[in-house]
Amino acid sequence: MEIDLSRVTLRPFELMDAHDFLIWAGDDRVTGNLRWPVLTSEEEALAFIRDVCLPHPWRRSICIDDRSIGFISIFPETGDDRFKAHIGYGLSHEYWGKGITTRAVSIAVSQVFNDLPHVLRLQAFVRTQNKASQRLVEKIGFQREGLLRKYTYLKGTIYDVFVYSLLSSDLLPLPQSYSSQIVL
């Protein structure tokens, strides 16, 4: 089923998203490689939206027709390191493979450097086996900087990751005739 990508929007989470949130956030295929807790009820989803998503520096719901089907987070580090931010995302399994996450990340990237002006570097640490995510960030224009061996410890396993970055300076405006080619 093709999706008209103009129906894809980003907005902050709302408590009313709890039911839709649980559908994808309770799915291990979506959040299994994230550091999120296991969510098994709407009460837990509501608490997670209220206590984690709403206070988050930059977390958005990926929506189709304003219904939450996933998330994108930009998480700056603290103190002297707050110029660099980690990007993460997840999408309801039903909507995989249609270019939705790529479109959503592209929208996020176009907004975040304005919303968080102290952020100079977006970075993604993508496990070597996660080819879909590697293709996604490369399409957006992230640069692969290298392979970091045994870098990430997640749920009992240590992973090699590719490190990618997108700098605010990578997105400096181009002459009008090129601007439509910057980001998918």
Place this chain on the structure above:
Amino acid sequence: METPQNMISSSPGRIYLRPMILSDVDDYMVWATDSKVARFCTWEPCTSRDEAIKYITDKVLTHPWLRAICLEDDRPIGYILIMPVDDIRKEIGYVLARKYWGKGFATEAVRLVTAEIFKEMPEIERLEALVDVENVGSQRVLEKVGFTREGLMRKFICIKGSVRDTVMFSFLPSDILK
């Protein structure tokens, strides 16, 4: 000859490593006051003996793993340290007085520590080093020891208010020292 605990020495014994002590302060000031040494470090050059004593007391003696790099006369010419990043990753750092640059002392110190540290800390899965893109001397030290140069990370580290490009190196327990 028995090597006392906490001393690590290389053969043929050009340098050895031991804990720093407060009475090292005058040797410490030789490199700590030098702005060329401080250039790629997070700290500003030290400006007084009192400041040096305070820094050694508050930061050096309390450090979880820091060793003075000493010549045969037991006087430090620099130090080398291991910082925890998380449960499985540690970062190595070192500093040397400028008079002793270019003679292979840093390479020896890094090789000594890398050879021993995985036995002392068996939980380490990854030892890493982050080197400023312009600090070519330090990059060569790590390459000579056998660290893997993994990539150039753009605008990765903030040093004294300036965001710098940084080269990432790593050494795993399964890697071979050169």
